[in-house]
Amino acid sequence: MYYTFGNTTIHFYRYQSTLYVAHWDGGNVSSENFKQFIEQITQKTGIDEKEIDVAARDYFNNVD
Numbered sequence: 894m895y896y897t898f899g900n901t902t903i904h905f906y907r908y909q910s911t912l913y914v915a916h917w918d919g920g921n922v923s924s925e926n927f928k929q930f931i932e933q934i935t936q937k938t939g940i941d942e943k944e945i946d947v948a949a950r951d952y953f954n955n956v957d
Contacts, residue, residue: 903934903938931949
């Protein structure tokens with residue numbers, strides 16, 4: 894599923910049921926740890942961490 898933040902559209906998905914994956918035009922991240930996953934997206938995109946967290950949790954069905 895795709896989520897748009899200003900001019901950046903991020904696609905979230907799971908890989909092999911263990912990795913959280915996000916990709917966008919010009920970048921991507923993957924991690925087994927949800928918190929680290931959100932932090933990596935924020936660092937690479939500059940998008941507010943809370944906005945990313947809300948969208949990712951919406952997609953991944955409220956991951957802990």
